Amino acid sequence: MFTDFRSITDSLPCGLVITDKHLNIQYVNSFAREKIFALRVADNPGNMRDHLFYTTDMRVFDMDDCMRSMVEQKKRNFHKTLITRRGETERLVYFSVKGFSKMNQDFYLFNITDISDEMDCITHSPGTFGKGEYLLRRKIIGHDTRIEEIYRMISLAADADVNVLIQGESGTGKELVADAIHELSDRKNNPFVKVNCAALSETLLESELFGHVKGSFTGAYKDKTGKFEQANGGTIFLDEIGEISQSIQVKLLRVLQDKTIEKVGDNKSVKVDMRIVAATNKDLRELIRKNIFREDLFYRLNVFNIVMPPLRERHLDIPMLIEFFLEKFNRSTSKNIKGVSRDAMKTLMEYPWPGNIRELQNAVEHAFVLVRGNLIEVEDLPEEIRNGMFAGSLKDVDNQQNNDLSATVYYAEIFRKNKSGRLKINKEQLKGVLEMNDWNQSKTADYLGISRVALWKKMKKLGL
Numbered sequence: 001m002f003t004d005f006r007s008i009t010d011s012l013p014c015g016l017v018i019t020d021k022h023l024n025i026q027y028v029n030s031f032a033r034e035k036i037f038a039l040r041v042a043d044n045p046g047n048m049r050d051h052l053f054y055t056t057d058m059r060v061f062d063m064d065d066c067m068r069s070m071v072e073q074k075k076r077n078f079h080k081t082l083i084t085r086r087g088e089t090e091r092l093v094y095f096s097v098k099g100f101s102k103m104n105q106d107f108y109l110f111n112i113t114d115i116s117d118e119m120d121c122i123t124h125s126p127g128t129f130g131k132g133e134y135l136l137r138r139k140i141i142g143h144d145t146r147i148e149e150i151y152r153m154i155s156l157a158a159d160a161d162v163n164v165l166i167q168g169e170s171g172t173g174k175e176l177v178a179d180a181i182h183e184l185s186d187r188k189n190n191p192f193v194k195v196n197c198a199a200l201s202e203t204l205l206e207s208e209l210f211g212h213v214k215g216s217f218t219g220a221y222k223d224k225t226g227k228f229e230q231a232n233g234g235t236i237f238l239d240e241i242g243e244i245s246q247s248i249q250v251k252l253l254r255v256l257q258d259k260t261i262e263k264v265g266d267n268k269s270v271k272v273d274m275r276i277v278a279a280t281n282k283d284l285r286e287l288i289r290k291n292i293f294r295e296d297l298f299y300r301l302n303v304f305n306i307v308m309p310p311l312r313e314r315h316l317d318i319p320m321l322i323e324f325f326l327e328k329f330n331r332s333t334s335k336n337i338k339g340v341s342r343d344a345m346k347t348l349m350e351y352p353w354p355g356n357i358r359e360l361q362n363a364v365e366h367a368f369v370l371v372r373g374n375l376i377e378v379e380d381l382p383e384e385i386r387n388g389m390f391a392g393s394l395k396d397v398d399n400q401q402n403n404d405l406s407a408t409v410y411y412a413e414i415f416r417k418n419k420s421g422r423l424k425i426n427k428e429q430l431k432g433v434l435e436m437n438d439w440n441q442s443k444t445a446d447y448l449g450i451s452r453v454a455l456w457k458k459m460k461k462l463g464l
């Protein structure tokens with residue numbers, strides 16, 4: 001149906017794709033086919049969703065939302081997104097889409113511009129994220145695949161200089177991620193300005209963000225530079241974005257669209273250049289449905305979307321996080337706490353952590369105050385954690401590993417996964433892993449990913 005204009009579209013230096021209303025590709029010009037999707041001649045181009053999406057479980061952006069805003073509501077805003085190229089390289093593209101009908105059928109016409117070279121952000125092969133990997137791993141602890149994915153997203157976002165929306169429950173590390181995005185970006189030598197949108201009244205927040213001129217409202221005794229201006233050239237972190245009022249939402253939209261601001265009480269526009277990283281623990285889609293949050297603002301903020309997993313969904317990261325916090329508090333308190341008893345570890349592993357990593361950090365800090373020996377015991381933990389107000393929360397893990405050794409098993413899991421590095425294990429832990437493997441040394445060595453000789457040396461050194 002669409003082949004009659006092929007010779008024209010094939011000569012275009014941008015991608016043109018026509019899909020049916022279910023996004024099945026009906027037509028693709030040669031630029032899109034070869035340069036963007038990297039399809040071979042015989043390949044079926046498939047569905048648009050497979051291309052303009054990450055195919056991992058970490059969603060970058062939601063195709064259906066995008067279609068709704070662009071086609072059904074006749075908005076023609078551009079979206080920047082990433083395109084997956086057969087899992088080897090990724091390209092950053094701008095695209096727009098328009099709906100049209102032909103012979104009583106509905107179609108979408110996509111216009112795709114590849115801006116990867118301009119943005120210098122082509123990344124090669126999953127798993128290599130170049131610069132900053134070291135920094136990320138030191139700062140954001142975890143080895144769950146979802147955290148690995150977060151590292152990757154941070155690197156991509158840092159390079160792409162797009163607006164980022166970070167979602168996740170309280171205490172999951174949203175601010176840490178915002179920080180890392182700025183640190184890894186080309187804006188790192190310019191300011192990183194944080195604003196907690198929930199902490200101020202509407203009037204104060206407006207003047208905080210935009211600044212004001214003397215006398216513009218009661219209490220405005222002198223001119224004030226707003227955070228947007230302070231962030232010029234750098235990054236502004238708008239925390240708790242779900243809390244801003246409708247009127248500030250409108251003003252923010254204008255900043256996003258025009259990259260200009262007006263001080264309160266002033267009608268002069270000032271150009272600003274900054275990247276916006278916003279965070280929220282609210283479900284913005286729900287707020288949109290309730291007409292509390294503007295949909296158009298959401299799309300502008302949500303160019304790149306990072307979702308932080310709650311701690312209870314990555315339980316196996318707990319020992320590693322504890323280790324990290326032990327080191328941190330040992331340094332700051334000059335104590336020398338060696339670790340966590342097996343029972344305490346089991347308790348910590350089974351708690352569902354509604355306050356996520358912040359709560360875990362607080363628990364370890366609490367224990368540092370109470371601990372008597374050099375091992376944190378159950379009784380050193382905060383009461384709500386000790387009391388197991390959470391029973392049954394760890395069902396899936398417990399079903400898998402239905403025995404009393406769970407803490408040891410988790411430990412072992414950690415060591416096994418960390419086998420690429422040097423094995424750091426103490427006597428108690430090694431004993432646990434040996435027990436788990438019925439004291440079979442080759443099985444244990446296999447499990448830990450070390451040689452039998454190395455295991456034997458380790459056992460001897462630890463007096464086992």
Ligand SMILES: Nc1ncnc2c1ncn2[C@@H]1O[C@H](COP(=O)(O)OP(=O)(O)OP(=O)(O)O)[C@@H](O)[C@H]1O
Nearest residue numbers: 139140141169170171172173174175176281357358
């Ligand atoms: N993966 C992690 N590794 C090490 N520390 C972490 C990690 N995630 C969070 N933290 C620490 O936990 C605390 C809470 O993190 P952060 O403030 O980034 O969370 P948040 O998602 O912004 O929470 P809130 O929504 O309550 O503001 C901080 O002290 C942070 O350093």
Ligand SMILES: [Mg+2]
Nearest residue numbers: 174175239279
């Ligand atoms: Mg925060």
